[in-house]
Amino acid sequence: MASMTLTASDTHIIPPDPIATFLPTAAYIHIPFCRRRCYYCDFPVFVVGDRHNGASSGNIQLYVDRLATEIVTQINYHRPLETVFFGGGTPSLLTIEQLGQILDLLATKFGIASNAEISMEIDPGTFDLAQLQGYLQAGVNRVSIGVQAFQDNLLQLCGRSHTVDDIYAAVDLIQQGGVSNWSLDLISGLPQQSIDNWVASLQSAIALNPAHISCYDLIVEAQTPFAKQYQPGDKPLPSDETTAQMYRTAQQILSGAGYAHYEISNYAKPGYQCRHNLTYWQNLPYYAFGMGAASNLENYRFTRPRKTQEYYQWIADGCNWRVDPTPAADRFLETLMLGLRLSRGVSLKALESEFGIEPVNNLLKCLQRYQDRGWVEIVSVNDRDRYLRLSDPEGLLFSNVVLTEIFSQDF
Known part of the structure; x- marks a missing residue:
């Protein structure tokens, strides 16, 4: 590319x-x-x-x-x-x-x-x-x-x-x-x-x-x-x-x-x-508190009860927020879904470091047609890294189309 x-x-x-x-x-x-x-x-x-x-x-x-x-x-x-x-x-x-x-x-x-x-x-x-x-x-x-x-x-x-x-x-x-x-x-x-x-x-x-x-x-x-x-x-x-x-x-x-x-x-x-x-x-961890709030801790995503009395009962029961941790493939998709919202995009080097070269290569292949259309760009930031991003405004405008393509793949 x-x-x-x-x-x-x-x-x-x-x-x-x-x-x-x-x-x-x-x-x-x-x-x-x-x-x-x-x-x-x-x-x-x-x-x-x-x-x-x-x-x-x-x-x-x-x-x-x-x-x-x-x-x-x-x-x-x-x-x-x-x-x-x-x-x-x-x-x-x-x-x-x-x-x-x-x-x-x-x-x-x-x-x-x-x-x-x-x-x-x-x-x-x-x-x-x-x-x-x-x-x-x-x-x-x-x-x-x-x-x-x-x-x-x-x-x-x-x-x-x-x-x-x-x-x-x-x-x-x-x-x-x-x-x-x-x-x-x-x-x-x-x-x-x-x-x-x-x-x-x-x-x-x-x-x-x-x-x-x-x-x-x-x-x-x-x-x-x-x-x-x-x-x-x-x-x-x-x-x-x-x-x-x-x-x-x-x-x-x-x-x-x-x-x-x-x-x-x-x-x-x-x-x-x-x-x-x-x-x-950037898909980084964060605390969240309150009715319906969603936290991201230790690769656990948890949304608190959305109704007042259910939230109060959850607190009375000890505030257990742990669920099954997010699988690596899902984290890869989450990182793309969130990071491609940013005009700077996501670091390909960081993606490879956490998830491996193969899913990143497959990602670039599936996005080739959107790069040809001008919606997806690969930007060199320095000699050691490149960033995948959506063009502004067209790529960002049609981000749902690009993300749908990404989510249809088996990474």
Whole structure:
């Protein structure tokens, strides 16, 4: 297969750590509470209503206490945490004291590195300046705000609890709080969303100057309100051709504005890639705590119960997360599925080191036709290693086609 050489324009491609079994240094914390459930959401969440947060809902404090029990019982691999990510749900429904309780416990149990990235998802309309400042004082140094769209009608169609005015008010608070490392989420392919809507949202996001922007394509998940209303490809959902054009448009506009397209759905200014999420995409081990959270430890992948009472019973029974370890062939496929999401791709040398030369050679043979099509590239990073990656934007856009081919092979 022909090889390309890394050029100055590819400087955002940083060689990943070698693929191997490492000790975990990342922890995901699932906070399942929301004021209401968005119509596209299939995450494990618990709706508390518009007037409730951690100070006014006993359910939230009960959950935090159970979460603390799970953290205490976790095996300690004696490496300080380098990243912590509070996801949900809506973590900004926690009080400052509840967030501090969790972070203090993590620090006591595992230790937290002095330069750790501590991220927290927040929603417009769920926090004020004093609350944000309290989160920052507790240790949070990166926030991710769920915007999704800059059109009120689209927000309403999604079941979001905020308005466009709330978005600007929330960003103003972030700027007042002095948060430099913050991210903004958008969703493409929404019902009634046009290309013009999407371009306007991208331009509005850029104007707010976040360090990081995530652009997710809507997936109509089973058992969600959207699944009962819409069929993929049917109006008022945009056509497949339109959503593909939305993807290309995001890549063009955001890259032109100085955001490196470092992962299939994520863009960042230099130095602001999400360190925690890179743990997932490099298939490295990580802790996870909370209802429905999935951990990756010692080649065991385990997802906790998704329903509240079942999760509480699992904790009462001793928090046993061990299942059958992931077979080597499955780890090979997982590494490709995750690593090819990154614009830098995966190291062929590291793949050969962990899985052997034969599966790598078979992989390259099965991908030859996609390289001929321009979707797959082999990039020389130095004299000793090459990286397999998907081209941007076409290869990343059609990543499911490439991955389907990979998963059809017998490695």
